[in-house]
Amino acid sequence: MSSDNLKKTIGVALGVCLVASILVSTAAVELKPIQTKNAKLDLLINILEAGDLYSPGVDIQQTYNEKISAELIELETGKPLTESEYTAELTPEKFDLKSWASSPELGTPIPSEQDLADIKRQPKYMAVYTVKNTDGEIEKYIMPIMGTGLWSTLYGFIALDKDLKTIKGFTFYEHGETPGLGGEVDNPKWKQQWVGKKAFDDNWDVKIQVLKGTVDETDPNKQFKVDGLSGSTLTTRGVDNLVRYWLGENGYGHFIDYLRGES
Ligand SMILES: Cc1cc2nc3c(=O)[nH]c(=O)nc-3n(C[C@H](O)[C@H](O)[C@H](O)COP(=O)(O)O)c2cc1C
16 A cells, blocks of 8 residues: 555544544533433432322423422431521432432441441432322322442332331332343332331331242231342342331431421
8 A cells, every 4th residue: 555545544534533523422412411301300200100100191390390399308317407408519409319428528438337238328418209199298208219239239219108107119210230130120010019018017116128039928927028039139138128228227217206206
């Protein structure tokens, strides 16, 4: 190949690379707002799902605005923040489980002996979503949860009835467990069996448990038990641990005590 041809070939190759990189970066920049909007909508769908307020075709934002109000609570005290305590970054709208957990200001490390959900850090403040009826009375509380499975951290929501004992919904919106195995956490049938189960016993000790195996229908304590995922003991154990962590004293325990005190 002559040196002229070589120069042309390199020139064309560089040109193609340049055009391609401009196209890719333009697409990335242009698509970013759409991706952010879709991620937000997906989160809202999951909040609505946990609150049993979602069906395909509903106007997600409108249903959320009409039925749900979000507040921030401080995990350590269990108390809701007053609006005067909100800052530009510390608002329910800005709540982001992942980034708040890892933030030096908004997150806090979990001592290993307390870290049942195996997450190392958690936000100091959590968003709690309340579902109200048309008379403005609270029907349920939807609370974010996270914990380690086999391959990934699972992020989701648990919904509790206003009695604070009965589980009304359970869903994950992000995880990396294997489809067909740990990924069966997304199976609607598996999620549905959480509904109606009791999270606490009469002494308000966390009693809900995800079994390795299936619930015995003749078990007098079956209201505290959920079927495990078959062939997925490790994801099952992770879900069991994370749900008990978040309902316990290092999770929403103080908030639940606060609400009980209030009522
Ligand atoms: C490719 C592959 C993917 C797996 N994914 C999962 C998973 O997502 N969750 C899980 O608990 N176990 C998963 N397992 C199985 C675990 O390695 C382990 O065998 C299982 O949790 C034991 O469950 P069992 O006691 O119910 O059989 C996977 C195994 C393989 C080979």
